[in-house]
Amino acid sequence: MKTITNILLIGIALLMISCQEKQQDPRIHLREEVRSDNVVDNIVTRPVAHAFSALIGEGIEITQAVTRRNEAGLLELHVNGFNRSYQTKKFYYRVEWLDENELLIQTKTSVWLRTSAMGKSSFSFKVVAPTQKAVNFRMDTKKWE
Amino acid sequence: METRILVIVTFFAVLTAGCAQETAYIDTMHDEGKPVMGLDYRDFDQAASQMVQSMLGSGALKKKDGSRYVMTTARIVNDTMQRIDTDQLMAKIEQELLNSGQVVMTSAVGGKGSPDKMIYEMRDIRDSAQSDEFKKDTIAAKGQLIAPELSISGKILQRNLRYSKNRQQVEYYFQLKITDLTTGLRFWQEETLIGKRGSNKSVAW
Numbered sequence: 606m607k608t609i610t611n612i613l614l615i616g617i618a619l620l621m622i623s624c625q626e627k628q629q630d631p632r633i634h635l636r637e638e639v640r641s642d643n644v645v646d647n648i649v650t651r652p653v654a655h656a657f658s659a660l661i662g663e664g665i666e667i668t669q670a671v672t673r674r675n676e677a678g679l680l681e682l683h684v685n686g687f688n689r690s691y692q693t694k695k696f697y698y699r700v701e702w703l704d705e706n707e708l709l710i711q712t713k714t715s716v717w718l719r720t721s722a723m724g725k726s727s728f729s730f731k732v733v734a735p736t737q738k739a740v741n742f743r744m745d746t747k748k749w750e
Numbered sequence: 751m752e753t754r755i756l757v758i759v760t761f762f763a764v765l766t767a768g769c770a771q772e773t774a775y776i777d778t779m780h781d782e783g784k785p786v787m788g789l790d791y792r793d794f795d796q797a798a799s800q801m802v803q804s805m806l807g808s809g810a811l812k813k814k815d816g817s818r819y820v821m822t823t824a825r826i827v828n829d830t831m832q833r834i835d836t837d838q839l840m841a842k843i844e845q846e847l848l849n850s851g852q853v854v855m856t857s858a859v860g861g862k863g864s865p866d867k868m869i870y871e872m873r874d875i876r877d878s879a880q881s882d883e884f885k886k887d888t889i890a891a892k893g894q895l896i897a898p899e900l901s902i903s904g905k906i907l908q909r910n911l912r913y914s915k916n917r918q919q920v921e922y923y924f925q926l927k928i929t930d931l932t933t934g935l936r937f938w939q940e941e942t943l944i945g946k947r948g949s950n951k952s953v954a955w
Contacts, residue, residue: 677812677852712849713842714802716795717780733807735846747780 634726655691663689665696665722665746672742680734682742688722695721695749700732702739710739719749787920787952788832789944797924797942798842802850810928810938811852811900821853821928822860822898830908830922837863839906839924858895861903869895900937901929913947921945 629635637651646654669685680702688694697717702710712735722728734742776783781792805811813819823844826836840863847853857866875881876889904926913919927939 675807676809677806679806679850681807713795713846714799716792716799718796718799731803731807733803735802735806735850737851 636723636725658689658691663691665689665694668727670744675733678737680737680739680742682732682734682744683729684732684744685727685729686722687727688724691724693721693723695719697747697749698730698744699746700742700744702734702736703741703743704738705740707741710734710736712736717747721749785946787918787946787948789830789834789922793922793944794839794842797944798839798846800942801924801926801940802843802846804940805847805928805938806850806852808938811847811850813852818852818854819900820856820896820898821847821900821902822856822858823864824901824903825861826903826926827905830906831910832908834906836906840902843902843926853900856896856898859898860901898931901931903927903929912950916950917947918950918952919945919947 629640637646642648665686665688667684667686669683671683671685673681673683675681682700684698697719699715699717701715702712704710714733714735720728720730732742778791785792811819823840826840828834828836844855848855855864857864858869859865872890875884881889904924907921907923907925909921909923911919911921922944924942924944925940928937929935930937
């Protein structure tokens with residue numbers, strides 16, 4: 606009976622700790638080893654989670670790509686994404702602009718640019734079209750060695 | 751004995767020829783080459799791209815009446831340890847600004863590389879006896895040049911730091927600003943940093 610009570614108490618304590626975790630403001634990201642540990646994320650489970658993430662090859666995910674015209678009439682591309690990996694992911698991206706006929710607009714701004722995202726973090730970047738003729742885009746990425 | 755020496759010499763000659771590095775074109779669109787400690791074309795491409803995007807994205811070049819600003823390139827200072835022709839950076843930026851349709855560049859005045867001497871040579875001809883050789887209506891009259899409204903100026907800086915016993919850190923800062931020549935007010939300003947870490951043995955100039 607005593608053992609069951611102890612297990613229940615520990616269970617409730619752990620539940621309370623994990624419940625506290627969820628109360629934080631979603632706009633604020635507290636990283637591992639900054640935030641408090643909990644049942645699923647602690648010094649014991651963390652290496653396992655990292656190894657599993659690497660094993661299944663988690664990486665960058667683009668969650669949103671929004672275009673809008675700015676005050677000068679130029680198309681802006683706002684890219685939002687999330688790095689599912691636990692490791693910082695460094696990569697290149699290149700945005701090419703297309704005109705109303707879906708033809709490529711030659712520009713010196715369409716070059717490979719570097720960016721990075723820390724593990725389990727969201728990231729954003731903005732690209733501006735060099736001319737008002739741009740109506741669409743295509744984006745490519747490659748690994749930053 | 752002579753034959754043996756000849757064979758050895760031939761062998762080394764063939765070996766050296768085989769080791770010679772072939773010259774190859776750089777695939778500038780998808781260059782997989784390793785970075786260098788100095789500034790190469792990729793750094794200029796990146797800096798120019800970021801600068802142009804910042805300029806156009808800021809809205810500073812949008813004229814209220816819908817017309818285009820007349821712009822000149824003033825002095826771009828090379829404060830690095832490298833021999834850099836700053837036109838390498840500005841040519842890309844000027845080209846993109848012209849293509850954007852928001853700005854027209856003037857070759858009448860400006861810093862190094864901006865003015866076109868022919869503008870003034872033609873005016874010297876107009877004011878000389880040689881002007882008789884030209885049709886009068888094809889020679890530029892006085893008061894035709896348009897003064898720039900905006901000026902773009904800047905600086906490229908380099909800082910070398912000791913990162914560890916065997917490694918160094920080199921920081922390159924590209925700074926540009928746009929000034930309204932009528933009021934002297936600064937419309938736009940941007941700094942792009944390109945940082946590199948590498949062996950102390952690499953030379954960054």
